[in-house]
Amino acid sequence: CEENLEKPLLGSLTAGTFPQSESDAILAVNGVYNSLRVWNIHTGGFPLLDIMSDQMIKGSNPGDGTAIAPYDNFSHTATEGSGDRWYKTLYQAIRRANLVINEVPNAEIVMDEELRVRIVAEARFLRGYFYSQLVQGFGAVPLVLVTDPALDLTKTSAEEIFNQVIYPDLLHAAEFLPEKSEYSADEAGRATKGAAKALLARLYLFNGDFVNAEKYALEVIASAQYELEPNFADAFSYDHEFGVESIFEIGALPFPFDQGGNQYGNTMGIRGTPNRGWGFGRPAYPWILMMQANNDPRMDASIIFLGEVLDGVETGGDASTPDTTRVDGDIVEIEVYNQKIWHPGPGTNESFGHNKRIIRYADVLLMAAEALNENNKPAEALVYLNEVRERARGGNAGILPDITVTDQAGLRLAIENERNYELAFEGLRFWDLVRTNRAETVLGPLGFVKDKNELFPIPQSEVDISEGRISQNKGY
Amino acid sequence: QDFKISGTLLDSETKEALIGATIIEKGTTNGTVTDLEGNYQLMVSGSEAVLVFTYLGYSSKEVRVNNQSVINASLDIDFSELEEVVVMGYGSVRKSDLTGAVASVKGEDLLKVPNASPVQALQGKVSGLQVLSPSGDPGATPVVRLRGVTTLNNNNPLFVVDGVIIEKGVSDNSGSGTPLDFLNANDIESVEVLKDASATAIFGSRGSNGVIIITTKRGAQGAPRINFNAELGWQVVANKIDLMNGKEFGQYVNDIDLTEPGPYNVDQLSSTDWQDEIYNDYAPIQSYSFSFGGASEKVDYYFGLGYFGQEGILPKSGLERITTKINTNYEIAKNLDIGLSLSVALKEKQNSPGVVNTALRAWPIDAPYTTDPATGEQIFAEVQGGGNALAAIEYTNNVNKSIESVGNVFAQYAFLDGFSVKSSLQFSLGMSKNKSFTPEYFVAPLQQNETSDISQSYNDNSFVLWENTISYVKEIGVHRFNTVAGYTTQRVKSEFLSGSAQNLLRDGESFWYIDASDGDPLLQDVSNNASHSAIQSYLFRFNYSLMNKYLFTATYRRDGSSKFGPNNRYGVFPSLALGWNLSEEAFFPEVSFLGNVKLRASWGIVGNDKIxxxxxxxxxxxxxxxxxxxxxxxxxxxxxxxxxxxxLKWEETEQFDVGLNFDMFNGRLVSEMDYYVKTTNDILVNLEPIGYTGLGAFQQIVYNVASVENKGFEFSLNWQDDIGNFNYKLGFLGSTVKNTVLELGQDIGVDSLIVAGDLGNGQQVSRTAVGQPIGFFYGYDAIGVFQTQQQVDATPHLFGQTVGDLIYRDANEDGILDGDDRIMLGNSIPGLVYGFNTEVGYKGFRVGLDFQGQTGVDIYNGKQAVRFSLLNYETRFLDHWTPSNPSNENFRAVSGGTNYTPSNYFIEDGSYLRLRTVTLSYSFQQAVLNSVGAQSLKVYVRGTNLFTKTQFSGYSPDLGASSALDGVIDRGVYPITKVYSVGLNLTF
Incomplete structure (x- = not known):
């Protein structure tokens, strides 16, 4: 009789019975990569870091996504949903990685040993990446290294998480992962030695460890695995996905999420004509003016203007919002879109096919330049900085002359500016300003409050559920 | 002092002896029964004693002794008493012996509302039962709530049709809505609504939301009866939403952009009424049914056949249904009966294109059609504000077909005296398939389908229940026993398979198959999943009546469910109830106007495993x-x-109920009242665990943590009388409910605040929290409109707010306006639900009116509060703030923004009073009927939903929440309709 009441799951596994084999281990690590395409992993679905910088405004129309608007002027609180979704989705990704890291080494799983080592290293790279996002975004957070954590955890400091998890994970990945060239063509997109080192450089820079930042940036450069795309626009174009400049990017297909799509591009895609998305995260007008003043060709490659024709499609934009917004007669906003997420093709689904570039070689060059400058090696720094500028110039000798300044502060600012031009709308500007302590100066007029807005608030529900054991961040 | 009385008791008509009839001295336990000749002897206490003669199926009679020593009596068959049997689960009980709160509705009352679901007709008929029709879509399922909102998850009552438990749609495993549309209301004999724990506990784990028992018709003794019914109806939209016309819209848009002149010259604007464009007038409803029933000594039989067809007022929506019914019993040997109840229904539902909001949002200055400059043909025009609704209708093809079969095969054997055993196999089997095809088309950049696509899905569901019961029904002197015990076992399984593909060879319907696609594997998708569960139960009920006065009922059920792990698999659900027929007592004053009076009290625990x-x-x-x-x-x-x-373990609902039944003025006034307190503990509720556990955003787990209380008062009063040739009836019923969440998983590491009520744009307006009703509205308190910049500067306001915007109250008075200033704004669980009805007859004519309504309920006007872009506006905004029109109520002209933040600006009073049906009928006189050989012929005209008195601005305030956590939000619904119908009933 009792047996009649045993009704197991149909069509899926019960947690605890997975992974058990080599094919399970592959599935499990692919499941961690899957997190990279989850909409909420991109700062809660919306390009908040760009909106919170001086490069982008909220976008879409005033009635749409009103919960995003507070981030544009730093009036967001602990109850806005985006931060909440980002935080929870990062932990979801970390849990998937923890499953691989804790279970795949188990000798009961019979599998190719080389593959086992690689899979664990991939998972550790991804865990390091997700934890770095979490700590950069929220500061001290609970440290979870198992799949079923206790319910009474408290916060662990950001420094401790870097030292206990992020650096060791990435160092392990840098040691055991193959180089990009060692993967077969159909494995492009998996984590590489270069990706781990580039991410290490980025995080050492974030923490002001310029010696290690220089070391890993230069190791990536010396690996000869990467070079700049000759044409700036190809650094994020469809034709050059997994191209020579790509160090780590998220593979995506022009379909809904469960068929391989990534809604990151769709969220920023053109609203209206052609219908490519929601139109959040519009490039800010002051950034456009600055680029125009420099005659920087990267502006046109980074921005879709109304009337512009791309791959045969003319951009009409959103008919229900003004093309130009003026305050007291002065233009403050024009309707434009982010071209870096453009994906060619006929339909609405296309914007799901954009491969988001997490790290590209131009960033590594600029990181190397920055670290070298901080380590008092301005001459070497200028080499890498000007390599980026040369490519941007596109052969036009009349623009973007080589930087020659060698005093540390001047060069520091030149590098910061170059990152602003080169890496716009790639989610980096806000962290650059925070880590260089320049956020108050640059973003203060937009509402940034020092010693508060460097971090997102811990989601209020997390504070409430833990009854305050997980305390709120300062100022929120 | 003792008096010896003797005599004989006969049937008043046949003059046959009544064997085993009871004779009791009134007010005592002293009594006896008649022998085989109908004779009795009894010692009574005195010459003034009163004898009460009772016999099952006969009217009882009281005779004063008055010094007589021989008292012969004859009893009349009591037809009303015979009807006063109330169907409970696993048996029935005499109404006078009933201890629970049970309401009965006759089948004929279900015929008044032209709708595929018989449940619709229960609206306003049973106190404590709330039936809401959120949509006028043909075949849409009503929302049914009994005695408040019992749980945070599925609140649908349990339906039992001829003993078959129907937990969710027979062919639809979504579990939402009420699942009875396989039944033709013409085949229904009666409906019993079981409300308190005494009545529902026999259903144990499934009874906590109440139980609705449906009994279908069976053949009656005598010549075969043939019945034919036909009804034809025409539907029109009950009321339209007041939207701006072209000129008004143009002026409003001009007002958004305060620079002169605005974008539009309003005098040159054309105007399209998009509601007129999409709704059909006089969409037909047809219903025909035929039945044939009778009985001979050893067999009874009933066959029913029905057709129901309804076209929606929206093109391409509709329902067609064929129902069949077979009910039969055979006595195959002495004391051994076998029987069958079987319903089979075929349904085809065309799913409505979701264009109501498209039409409400469309710019009225845009026309539906334009001329193709290349070909000169008329084509669909681009319509701003959400698209061209007529094009959306044209390109939508979505059809559901299903077959549903519900049956019960049983054998029953009676033995000894009063015992019987019954074994029955019950099943409900449903299969449905859905097909959707969209051609490739282009209307506008935002309204196009780049490749044609097809999707198909198949769903099959089976439910099999084997029940074995033994019952003992016996009257011994003054003792009457009605007992049942049983063992049941149930299995439920459903499976779903779907596929989709793109790029069909041709658009024609003969190509709507996946094989007609281009076969591109990247564009094909397949999905398949299944679920299964089982329940095993032991049940017992003991109903005892002493001297017709003292009534006692105990029930016990033990259920084991596969939905719970081994630790908490079994639940025990007991109930106890007492009844006291006060008017049977000797001391009860013999006042002429007061008849039967009964007091009832019950307690019990009932469960819920609907996860x-x-x-x-x-x-x-x-x-x-x-x-x-x-x-x-x-x-x-x-x-x-x-x-x-x-x-996980069982959710448990503990309920106390006290009730009073009485009749007055020789039964002309009949009334029933109940007060109940119902507390549901260990509610199975989906909550988000603490985020770092890594389940992900919006990911929830079911926990047994919440607790909710519902308490309320219910009453019904029915009066009927004749004055000469006039006869008339008046009925009034109502119920109150107070709903409070007592606990919501505090301290267990979950989010103890449930935020719900998403408007579709990410704004969530509803919350569930301790101390408040489930799903209350939450947001800012709008208290006026900013008139001057100085006022804005001096008042706490949200970022970006300016002159002409709503003033939100700084509720916590901290000088800053932020999320902490949001408060509870309203509640959509109605404080009072009521109905009243009247019928007046004169000779063959009869007029009946049914009203129903509710008060104390709020509705969030979600369709008005969502603005994805510049959309048409409701006329409320005509009187908006401008510098020259300093409205303190309606904010300035805007296309969106902070004024659309959730606030009480968008909350409306959902109270209403509706004339649900009005019917005028004429029954032909016998003389006329005899000439054509008919027994009865009735013709009628009927109006449904003709009149609604309400302040609510949407299509209908009669909106239910599919999830109680959302509260009632009007997100834009398929409107309800007024129906004008004519019909006839003919019986041979």
Whole structure:
């Protein structure tokens, strides 16, 4: 009789019975990569870091996504949903990685040993990446290294998480992962030695460890695995996905999420004509003016203007919002879109096919330049900085002359500016300003409050559920 | 002092002896029974004693002794008493012996509302029962709530049709809505609504939301009866939403942009009424049914056949249904009966194109058609504000077909004296398929389909229940026993398979198959899943009546459910009830106007297991793939999917009920009243665990943590009388409810605040929290409109607010306006639900009116509060703030923004009073009928939903919440309709 009441799951596994084999281990690590395409992993679905910088405004129309608007002027609180979704989705990704890291080494799983080592290293790279996002975004957070954590955890400091998890994970990945060239063509997109080192450089820079930042940036450069795309626009174009400049990017297909799509591009895609998305995260007008003043060709490659024709499609934009917004007669906003997420093709689904570039070689060059400058090696720094500028110039000798300044502060600012031009709308500007302590100066007029807005608030529900054991961040 | 009385008791008509009839001295336990000749002897206490003669199926009679020593009496068959049997689960009980709160509705009352679901007609008929029709879509399921909102998850009552438990749609495993549309109301004999724990506990784990028992018609003794019914109706939209016309819209848009002149010259604007464009007038409803029934000594039989067809007022929506019914019993040997109840229904539902909001949002200055400059043909025009609704209708093709079969085969054997055993096999089997096809088309950049696509899905559901019961029904002197015990076992399984593809060879219907697609594997999708569950139960009920005065009922049920892990698999559900027929007491004053009076009290615990079978299991799914490769390929991946909780256990609802039944003025006034307190504990509720556990955003696990109280008062009063040739009836009923959440998982590491009520744009307006009713509205308190910049500067306001915007109250008075100033704004669980009805007859004519309504309920006007872009406006905004029109009520002209933040500006009073039906009928006189050989012929005209008195601005305030956590939000619904119908009933 009792047996009649045993009704197991149909069509899926019960947690605890997975992974058990080599094919399970592959599935499990692919499941961690899957997190990279989850909409909420991109700062809660919306390009908040760009909106919170001086490069982008909220976008879409005033009635749409009103919960995003507070981030544009730093009036967001602990109850806005985006931060909440980002935080929870990062932990979801970390849990998937923890499953691989804790279970795949188990000798009961019979599998190719080389593959086992690689899979664990991939998972550790991804865990390091997700934890770095979490700590950069929220500061001290609970440290979870198992799949079923206790319910009474408290916060662990950001420094401790870097030292206990992020650096060791990435160092392990840098040691055991193959180089990009060692993967077969159909494995492009998996984590590489270069990706781990580039991410290490980025995080050492974030923490002001310029010696290690220089070391890993230069190791990536010396690996000869990467070079700049000759044409700036190809650094994020469809034709050059997994191209020579790509160090780590998220593979995506022009379909809904469960068929391989990534809604990151769709969220920023053109609203209206052609219908490519929601139109959040519009490039800010002051950034456009600055680029125009420099005659920087990267502006046109980074921005879709109304009337512009791309791959045969003319951009009409959103008919229900003004093309130009003026305050007291002065233009403050024009309707434009982010071209870096453009994906060619006929339909609405296309914007799901954009491969988001997490790290590209131009960033590594600029990181190397920055670290070298901080380590008092301005001459070497200028080499890498000007390599980026040369490519941007596109052969036009009349623009973007080589930087020659060698005093540390001047060069520091030149590098910061170059990152602003080169890496716009790639989610980096806000962290650059925070880590260089320049956020108050640059973003203060937009509402940034020092010693508060460097971090997102811990989601209020997390504070409430833990009854305050997980305390709120300062100022929120 | 003792008096000896003797005599004989006969049937008043046949003059046959009544054997085993009871004779009791009134007010005592002293009594005896008649022998085989109908004779009795009894010692009574005195010459003034009163004898009460009772016999099952006969009217009882009281005779004063008055010094007589021989008292012969004859009893009349009591036809009303015969009807006063109330069907309970697993048996029936005499109404006078009933201790529970049970309401009965006759089948004929279900015929008054032209709708596919017989449940619709229960609206306003049963106190404590709330039936809401959120949509006028043909075949839409009503929302049914009994005695408030019992739980945070599924609140649908349990339906039992001829003993078959129907937990969800027979062919639809979504579990939402009420599942009775396989039944033709013409085949229904009666409906009993079981409300208190005494009545529902026999259903144990499934009874906590109340139980609605449906009994279908069976053949009656005598010549075969043939019945034919036909009804034809015409539907029109009951009321339209007041929207701006072209000129008004143009002026409003001009006002958004305060620079002169605005974008529009309003005098030159054309105007399209998009509601007129999409709704059909006089969409027909047809219903025909035929039945044939009778009985001979050893067989009774009933056959029913019905057709129901309804076209929606929206083109391409509709329902067609054929129902069949077979009910039969055979006495195959002495004391051994076998029987069958079987319903089979075929349904075809055309799913309505979702264009109501499209029409409400469309710019009225845009016309539906234009001329193609290339061909000169008329084509669909681009319509701003959400698209061209007529084009959306044209390109939508979505049809559901299903077959549903519900049956019960049983054998029953009676033995000894009063015992019987019954074994029955019950099943409900349903299969449905859905097909949807969209051609390739282009209307506008935002309204196009780049490739044609087809999707198909198949669903099959089976429910099999085997029940074995033994019952003992016996009257011994003054003692009457009605007992049943049983063992039942149930299995439920459903499976779903779907596929989709794109790029069909041709658009014609003969190509709507996946094989007609281009076969591109990247554009094809297949999905298949299944669920299963089982329940095993032991049940027992003991109903005892002493001297017709003292009534006692005890029930016990033990259920084991596969939905719970081994630790908490079984639940025990007991109930106790007492009844006291006060008017049977000797001391009861013999006042002429007061008849029967009964007091009832009951207590019990009933359960709920309405969760998914897999809620106990944390899952790993292989649907989390990644994309790798220079030539990008989707590669499978697996990861944690839904979380699970292996410690789940039964949700338990404890209910106290006290009730009073009385009749007055020789039965002309009949009344029933109840007060109840119902507390549901260990509610199975989906909550988000603490985020770092890594379940993901919006991912919830089921926990047994919440607790909700509902308490309320219910009454019904019915009066009927004749004055000469006039006869008339008046009925009035109502129920109050107070709903409070007592606990919501505080201190267990979950989010103890449930935020729900998403408007569709990410704004969530409803909350559930301790101390408040489930699903209350939450937001800012709008208290006026900013008139001057100085006022804005001096008042706490949201970022970007300016002159002409709503002033939100700084509720916590901290000088800053932020999220902490949001407050409870309203509640959509109505304080009072009521109905009243009247019927007046004169000779063959009869007029009946049914009213129903509710008060104390709020509705969030979600369709008005969502603005994705510049959309048409409701006329409320005509009187908006401008510098020259300093309105303190309606904010300035805007296309969106902070004024659309959730606030009480968008909350409306959902109280209403509706004339649900009015019927005028004429029954032909016998003389006329005899000439054609008919027994009865009635013709009628009827109006449904003709009149609604309400302040609510939407299509209908009669909106239900599909999830109680959302509260009642008008997100834009398929409007309800007024129906004008004519019909006839003919019986041979």
């Amino acid at each position: 998914s079978y897999d809620a106990q299991f944390p899952q790993i799914d292989q649907s989390f793939g990644a994309v790798f490769g220079q030539n990008e390929q989707y590669v499978a991946g697996a990861a944690y999917a839904t979380g699970g909780n292996p410690n």
